[in-house]
Amino acid sequence: MVRVPLLVLVALLITSPGPSARGEGEPPAALAVGTVTAQRKALDRALDFVGRVEAVGRVEVRARLTGYLEAVLFKEGDPVKAGAPLYRIERDLFVAAVRQAEGALERGRAAQALAAIQLQRAQELLDRNSGTVVARDQARAALDQAKGAVTGDEANLQTARINLGYTDITAPIAGQIGRTSVTKGNVVGPDSGVLTTIVSQDPIYVTFPVSQREFLRYQQGAKSPDRSKVGIRIRFQDGSEYGQVGRVDFVNISVDRTTDTVLVRAVMPNPAGVLRDGQLVQVALQIGEPEQKIVVPQAALIADQGGVYVFVVEDGRAVTRRVKLGSAGTGPDAVIDEGLSAGELVIVDGLQRVRPGITVQANPIAQSAGRI
Structure with missing residues (x-):
C-alpha cells in the first residue's frame, strides 16, 4: 500500500475543481x-393649425349715467348669471328726479282736466247762443296743449325711471367676469370707459386660419364635406389633448389678401370652463374617415x-x-x-x-x- 504524504493531499484538495456557483448548461436569468x-x-386623418379661443359672447360693461359708485357687488373672476347685480350707483338724486317728474305729470293731468271742463262749458254756451266760436276754439286749443304737456310729462317720468334703473348695473349675459377697473367711492359715467368685462364660457369658439393649399387639400380629402359634421380636436401648449370634440360652423366668405388664408371657426363644448377667451391652441382638423x-x-x-x-x-x-x-x-x-x-x-x-x-x-x- 502506497502512502501519500499529507501535504500532497492538501495540495490536491486545493487545486481540484469544485462545484460551480451555477450549474453547467443552466440558462442566464431573463x-x-x-x-x-x-x-x-x-x-383620424387631420391637418394641424394654430388656433385662438374666442368667447361666443363678450360684453364690456359700462356706466350709462354719471354718479358716485356706492358698491361693487361681484368677486373678480367668478361666474355670473344674466341679470346678476354688478355695481350700484348712488340713487338719491335719481329718486328725486323720478318724484319731480311724477309731480310734473300730476300738474299736467290737472291742467288737462281743467282744459276739458272749459271746452265743455264753451261748447254749451255756444249751443245756447251765449258764447262765441272763438271762445270755443280757444278752449279746444288749450285742451290740446294740455294733452301734449301730459305726453311730455309722461316721457320725462319714464326717462327718470330708466335713469334710476341704470343705477343698478347688471350682467347682460351669463359668463365669467373679469377684474374691475373702478372701486367704491369713485365717480363713474359714460366717459369712464370699461368697468369690467364678461365672457361667455360654454360653448366657446375656436378660430384658425387655413392656407389656400391646405384648404384645397381638405376639399380633396373630404368628399362632399358637410361642415357641420367636420370634427376638430385641440391640444394645449404642453401637448395635452382637450377631451371634447368641436364642429366647424363657419368658413369665411373671403380670403385674407395679406396672408392668403381663409378663417375657419368651430364651436367647442366647454362645460368645465377649461378653455379661456384668447387662449392659443393647436387645432387638428379632420380631413377624412378614420383609418x-x-x-x-x-x-x-x-x-x-x-x-x-x-x-x-x-x-x-x-x-x-x-x-x-x-x-x-x-x-x-x-x-x-x-x-x-x-x-x-x-x-x-x-x-x-x-x-x-x-x-x-x-x-x-x-x-x-x-x-x-
Whole structure:
C-alpha cells in the first residue's frame, strides 16, 4: 500500500475543481422589460393649425349715467348669471328726479282736466247762443296743449325711471367676469370707459386660419364635406389633448389678401370652463374617415444607420424588427405602416440593456393611442 504524504493531499484538495456557483448548461436569468401590445386602431386623418379661443359672447360693461359708485357687488373672476347685480350707483338724486317728474305729470293731468271742463262749458254756451266760436276754439286749443304737456310729462317720468334703473348695473349675459377697473367711492359715467368685462364660457369658439393649399387639400380629402359634421380636436401648449370634440360652423366668405388664408371657426363644448377667451391652441382638423393603423409608443423606436427598428418579444427572446413609420402620431405615439402586426409585444422599457436574442421577461405596462 502506497502512502501519500499529507501535504500532497492538501495540495490536491486545493487545486481540484469544485462545484460551480451555477450549474453547467443552466440558462442566464431573463431580463425584465416593460412591453406594450401593438394595437390596430382607428385614427383620424387631420391637418394641424394654430388656433385662438374666442368667447361666443363678450360684453364690456359700462356706466350709462354719471354718479358716485356706492358698491361693487361681484368677486373678480367668478361666474355670473344674466341679470346678476354688478355695481350700484348712488340713487338719491335719481329718486328725486323720478318724484319731480311724477309731480310734473300730476300738474299736467290737472291742467288737462281743467282744459276739458272749459271746452265743455264753451261748447254749451255756444249751443245756447251765449258764447262765441272763438271762445270755443280757444278752449279746444288749450285742451290740446294740455294733452301734449301730459305726453311730455309722461316721457320725462319714464326717462327718470330708466335713469334710476341704470343705477343698478347688471350682467347682460351669463359668463365669467373679469377684474374691475373702478372701486367704491369713485365717480363713474359714460366717459369712464370699461368697468369690467364678461365672457361667455360654454360653448366657446375656436378660430384658425387655413392656407389656400391646405384648404384645397381638405376639399380633396373630404368628399362632399358637410361642415357641420367636420370634427376638430385641440391640444394645449404642453401637448395635452382637450377631451371634447368641436364642429366647424363657419368658413369665411373671403380670403385674407395679406396672408392668403381663409378663417375657419368651430364651436367647442366647454362645460368645465377649461378653455379661456384668447387662449392659443393647436387645432387638428379632420380631413377624412378614420383609418386603421398600427400604433406603438414613440419610446419603443430606435434609430441607426439602417433606419428605425423596435424590439419585440418572441418565444421569450428579444427580436429586432425593422419598421416603416407612417404619418407622425400625437404626443407619445407613433404610427407604423410596415414591419409590425397587431398583437405583438413591443419592448418600451429597459431598452438600454436589451440585445438581440437575449432572454427577456415581458411585463405589460400602460399605453395610449395616437392620431394621424
